[in-house]
Amino acid sequence: MRAGVVTPGVKDSYRVLEMPAPEAEGKVLFRPDLIGICGTDQEIVAGLYGEAPPGEDVLILGHEVLGTVLEVPAGSRLKAGDRVVPIVRRPCDHCHPCALGQWDQCQSGDYTERGIKGRHGSLSERAAASEPFLVRIAAEVGDSGVLVEPGSVVAKAWRQATLAQRRLPWVPRRALVTGAGPIGLLAALLLTQQGLAVTVMDQVSAQSGRAEAARALGAAYAEGSAGLAKGTAFDLVIEATGFSPLVFEAAAWLAPGGAMVLTGVTGGHREVEEDTNQFNQRMVLQNQLMVGSVNAGREDYESAVAMLERAAKDHPGWSQALITRRVSLAEFPDGLLHQPDDIKVVVSVGSA
Ligand code: BGC
16 A cells, blocks of 8 residues: 655655555554644654654654544444544553543653654555544534544643633633644634634734634634734633744733643744743732643544534534645645645545
């Protein structure tokens, strides 16, 4: 079978290789239909991140996946033709959260991630996964099912915020999402569904497709911090750019008792000058909270599916504004090159 692979650690080593079909023994065999491309793939292709499975030299990419079931083991609750999304992370075998099934909270760092760290992904003509690590999606969700994985990251961020905010009486009304990429827009979708008044802030123009997509979901759009109404304070901030100086800037826009969830990362180093006394004062005197959130658990995938099912009803065709470009397996590197109108680029695995 053809698969899109890299040699981890080697810059621009992406190529399409003939690879052995996956071992389907006792597992669900599926055909990956659409694979989303994200910043993590960019880092892996740049040689900055990623790990091949033990004993192998190459890593099959692909962690944002929408597939169709081909074969199931006896006794499976899935059937051929079901559309499924594989869960990215697998637990380590020696930390407490993983033992409890909370692999997204792994503390040893020895977890594996499909298509990222120590485990092949699904950027291939065939893939297999064990049933507990597959999430079935309703037919109505259609191709927007490729957004389940990034959606699960957002669902976890919201779950973390609501869990952590049980520490005080918290009735969130206003939310700010920094970044109008796929994660930011999915955060806007989730938070508007939760009844919050959402502002999405990004640097792109208020006339751009991203700004329009935010407004179509019922959020307001702010072009840079200058676009925010003076003095507005937010009960919740979801940081979805990974641009670390913004973390400190946005902390100043939190309301008393407010929470900020950090979902993005950027590799390398960056130094900025900050008034750390002010930052510290606000956090202490206003009981504020900042929490990091990575990956997602099964319940978050299920919440993401529910979010997308609802979006399919509330905003028919909405995902077409988000999935802006489709490329083939061989064109994956072009998919990584950012074009001005790109929001989410996906690989259509079956295309020529
Ligand atoms: C994925 C997460 C993963 C993280 C770090 C992100 O792109 O969506 O599932 O945990 O990368 O590898």
